[in-house]
Amino acid sequence: MKTKEDTLLMQDLLAHDNIQKNLAVPQLAEKILNRGEGVLSATGAVCATTGAYTGRSPEDKFIVRDNMSDEHVDWGEINQPIDETVFDNLLQKVTAHLHNRDALFQFRGFAGADPNYRLPIDVITEYAWHSLFARQLFIPPTKGELETHESDFTVISAPTFKADPDTDGTNSETFILISFEKRIVLIGGTEYAGEIKKSIFSVMNYLLPQNNVLSMHCSANVGQEGDVALFFGLSGTGKTTLSADPYRRLIGDDEHGWSPNGIFNIEGGCYAKCINLSAQKEPQIYNAIRFGSVLENVVLDPSSREPDYDDTSLTENTRAAYPLENIDRIVTPSVAGHPNTIIFLTADASGTLPPISKLTKEQAMYHFLSGYTSKLAGTERGITQPEATFSACFGSPFLPLAPSRYAEMLGDKIDQFNSSVFLINTGWTGGSYGTGKRIKLSYTRAMVHAALEGELATIETVTDEIFGLDIPLHVPGVPDDVLVPKNAWADKQAYVNEAQALAVKFHDNFSKFTEASDDIRKAGPVYKG
Numbered sequence: 001m002k003t004k005e006d007t008l009l010m011q012d013l014l015a016h017d018n019i020q021k022n023l024a025v026p027q028l029a030e031k032i033l034n035r036g037e038g039v040l041s042a043t044g045a046v047c048a049t050t051g052a053y054t055g056r057s058p059e060d061k062f063i064v065r066d067n068m069s070d071e072h073v074d075w076g077e078i079n080q081p082i083d084e085t086v087f088d089n090l091l092q093k094v095t096a097h098l099h100n101r102d103a104l105f106q107f108r109g110f111a112g113a114d115p116n117y118r119l120p121i122d123v124i125t126e127y128a129w130h131s132l133f134a135r136q137l138f139i140p141p142t143k144g145e146l147e148t149h150e151s152d153f154t155v156i157s158a159p160t161f162k163a164d165p166d167t168d169g170t171n172s173e174t175f176i177l178i179s180f181e182k183r184i185v186l187i188g189g190t191e192y193a194g195e196i197k198k199s200i201f202s203v204m205n206y207l208l209p210q211n212n213v214l215s216m217h218c219s220a221n222v223g224q225e226g227d228v229a230l231f232f233g234l235s236g237t238g239k240t241t242l243s244a245d246p247y248r249r250l251i252g253d254d255e256h257g258w259s260p261n262g263i264f265n266i267e268g269g270c271y272a273k274c275i276n277l278s279a280q281k282e283p284q285i286y287n288a289i290r291f292g293s294v295l296e297n298v299v300l301d302p303s304s305r306e307p308d309y310d311d312t313s314l315t316e317n318t319r320a321a322y323p324l325e326n327i328d329r330i331v332t333p334s335v336a337g338h339p340n341t342i343i344f345l346t347a348d349a350s351g352t353l354p355p356i357s358k359l360t361k362e363q364a365m366y367h368f369l370s371g372y373t374s375k376l377a378g379t380e381r382g383i384t385q386p387e388a389t390f391s392a393c394f395g396s397p398f399l400p401l402a403p404s405r406y407a408e409m410l411g412d413k414i415d416q417f418n419s420s421v422f423l424i425n426t427g428w429t430g431g432s433y434g435t436g437k438r439i440k441l442s443y444t445r446a447m448v449h450a451a452l453e454g455e456l457a458t459i460e461t462v463t464d465e466i467f468g469l470d471i472p473l474h475v476p477g478v479p480d481d482v483l484v485p486k487n488a489w490a491d492k493q494a495y496v497n498e499a500q501a502l503a504v505k506f507h508d509n510f511s512k513f514t515e516a517s518d519d520i521r522k523a524g525p526v527y528k529g
Contacts, residue, residue, distance in 0.1 A: 010154065013095050013124065018103040020128070022146060025135065025292040028105075031128035035103075038129050042305040044291030045320070047298055048129045050191040054297050054315035056198060057174045057190055058397050064179040072206070074402040086169040087177050087186065093168075094188055097161040098126055105131035108149045110139040111200050113334035114264035117213055117257060119204060122151040123196060130157055133193040133294050136321045138200070139268035153183045153203055159191040178202060178400075193296060194319070197271060198398055201255050204266055206400040214258040214409040217395030219243035220251040220265070222336045228263055229452055230256070232394040233345030234373045238426045240272045241441070242345070242448055244284040249329045251336050258339070258413060265334030270327070274298055274318040277309040281441055288326035295320055338417040341452050344394065348427035349374035349386035351436040352485050352499035355478070356447040357423050357469035358456060361414055362523035364421040368393055369407050369513050369520075370506060374427060386433045388502075390509040404515050422451045423469065430488040432498055439482070446477030466499045468526040504529040 023031070029046055032038045038048035062082035063073055073079050098104055105125050112118030123134040134155075141149055162173035174189035176199055185199040201217075208215040218232040219239040224247070231239045240253040252265030253272065272285050274295070279286045289295065289307075296319040299311035309318065324330050344367055346353060359367065371394040374386035392403035399406060414421065426444050430436040450456050450472075461470040462484065471484055481487045489495035503525035510516070510524055 013098060013104070013156070014106070016099060016104045019106055020103060020131075021106045022108055023105065023131065025132065028128050028132040028135065029292070031105075032132065035128060037127055039300065040305065041295055041298075041300055041307055043289050043293075043307065045289050045293035045295045045307075046129060046132065047295040047300055047307070049297050049314060050193070053174065053190040053192045055192060055317045056194055056397070057172075057176065057192075060171050060174040060189075061176040061397075062178070063400060064177060064181065066179070066181045068181040069400075073400045078396055079400055082169065082177060084179075087179050087182075090163065090168055090170075090175065090177065090188070091184065091186055094156060094158045094161050094186060098124070098156070098158055101126050107131050107134040107138070108146060108151065109135070109141050109268070111204055111266050112257065112264060113139060113266070113268070114257065114259060114261065116261070117208065117211060117259055117264065119200075119207065120149055120152045121200060122154040123157070124154065125157040125196075126160060127157075127191070129294060130159075130193055130196065132292075133321050134196055136269040136292065136294060136323045137197050137267055137271060153185070153200070155185040155187065155196055155199060157187045157196055159187075159189065161188040163189055180206060193294070193321070194271065197267075201266065202398045202400060204255070204257070205398055208257050209401060209405055209409065212260065214406060214413060215266070216256050216258060216406075217254065217393065217398060218256055219253045220256050220263050220336070220339070221245055221248040222251060222331055223248050223452065226337060227341070227452070228336045228339040229341045229343065230263070230339045231343050231345055232368070234371070234375070234391055234394055236273060237345040237347045237373055238444065239345060240270060240285065241282055242444065244282065244327065246284065246329065249331045250324065250327050251331045251334050252324070262335060262337040263339060265324075268334075269321060269323045272320050272322075274307070274309050274320050275312065275316050284327055285320070287328075288322045289320045290322075290326065293320055293322035293326065338413075339419050342414070342419050342421045343448065343451060344368065344421070344423045346373040346423065346425050346427065347386070348372070348425045348502075349388060349433040350498045350502045351428035351430065351432045351489070352495060352502055353423070353425040353427070353467065354464060354469055354471045354485055355425050355429065355439055355443065355483060356451065356475065357464070357471050358461065359421040359423055359469070360523065361411065361421070362519045363469070364414060365407055365411050365516075365520045366510070366523040367423055368410055369403055369516065370510060370524075371396065372506065374433070386427075388505065390505075404513070420451070424448065424451075429482060429485065430490070431494075436488075443478045443482060447475050449477075450475050466496075466503050466525060466527045468524070500527050500529065503527040
């Protein structure tokens with residue numbers, strides 16, 4: 001609960017002599033260019049760079065341990081606790097720092113497209129381009145909503161304020177602090193705009209389950225017959241790319257809630273990776289990056305200002321933020337019914353998981369809790385090549401509660417709505433990273449289409465001898481020899497060795513889920529080492 005002192009600090013911040021409130025997109029673009037925060041690309045998008053921090057800083061993220069959070073948060077390496085006094089001291093320092101800036105920018109809007117579950121938010125930034133980012137990623141209010149808007153959570157972003165770990169109690173100059181009691185997110189020392197987006201996602205992952213809503217790190221779309229599909233996966237696995245389907249309407253590309261009424265988008269925009277983006281491979285995303293969009297760490301041609309999406313000199317984690325309406329086929333508002341199909345995406349760097357497999361409910365729960373993928377270069381500081389990782393619920397960095405809480409909710413909903421679940425590998429085939437090749441996007445799209453259209457229901461399958469997964473022997477548009485991983489490897493024994501090593505990693509990781517039932521535990525890889 002906010003104290004009188006907290007309220008006075010916020011009032012002082014909002015009383016800044018030059019605070020710019022809910023500026024329109026053209027106004028923000030003008031401010032960005034005039035202040036030298038970014039340049040205009042040939043497509044009309046604003047292009048900004050983020051300096052040393054080109055990805056999230058998970059080791060610098062903390063949750064304030066107080067009377068409200070103490071018994072609910074799953075404390076540990078991911079949800080690091082920090083003392084209330086540390087937060088209070090930094091809040092005072094940051095507000096004093098911002099009060100001395102030449103201008104501040106305030107965005108007032110919402111997280112959550114369903115009015116029954118949306119969260120009114122304020123985002124206060126010292127950069128105009130961060131305010132434009134927030135405007136495009138969250139849900140702007142109507143004129144009437146703005147007049148009655150009362151924030152329930154505030155994000156304060158001060159990238160030029162750098163903490164002193166020795167005196168401020170942080171791990172570095174960067175900090176992302178969430179206080180559920182004070183309803184404030186405090187960000188400093190990093191210009192990476194993704195921290196703003198993901199901090200609110202963490203907040204929603206704390207609040208929504210308390211209202212019987214499953215919060216999910218997934219994209220979602222809907223077909224011509226009203227059938228809904230979810231795509232789970234960590235950054236770089238293909239959620240945004242695969243949900244932007246010219247034959248389906250987009251609900252959202254990254255964050256959703258599953259309420260008793262159905263699916264709703266938490267955001268109002270998309271935050272797409274731009275690495276190797278092309279009009280041929282991803283036309284919807286490519287064409288969405290126009291005036292009002294924000295390009296992050298994308299290199300421009302110095303003469304033409306054309307974006308070079310193949311240039312990784314700044315980072316491989318190049319990004320574009322744009323509003324949903326920049327996509328041709330969207331659901332308005334971003335709500336839909338209950339999902340018919342759920343797809344787990346993994347970018348397997350070992351090259352041994354099947355490109356597609358049909359999961360039983362128990363296998364779905366096992367792989368949801370496991371959340372296996374490979375961290376791809378640039379998504380976090382220090383990641384320069386794919387690195388095997390297990391991220392519970394395909395989003396553990398953003399889950400304040402225990403993974404079992406989200407998994408139990410998903411299992412109940414799969415039962416209730418009879419959703420089909422598939423595991424799709426968008427990673428490597430024919431060998432591990434460095435030897436094999438990335439699975440062609442055209443093949444992955446064909447597999448997704450077959451899963452969504454029910455074309456795999458009667459196709460013969462074979463059970464993988466190591467992972468225990470049922471692999472379809474034929475998928476329209478995909479060569480048969482791609483479907484069974486072992487067949488794509490020239491060195492069969494090398495495949496077996498890699499697959500067995502990955503199976504052992506699965507079992508080792510799952511050992512921490514002591515609350516999982518025997519049926520779920522037995523749904524993992526057959527090989528145990």
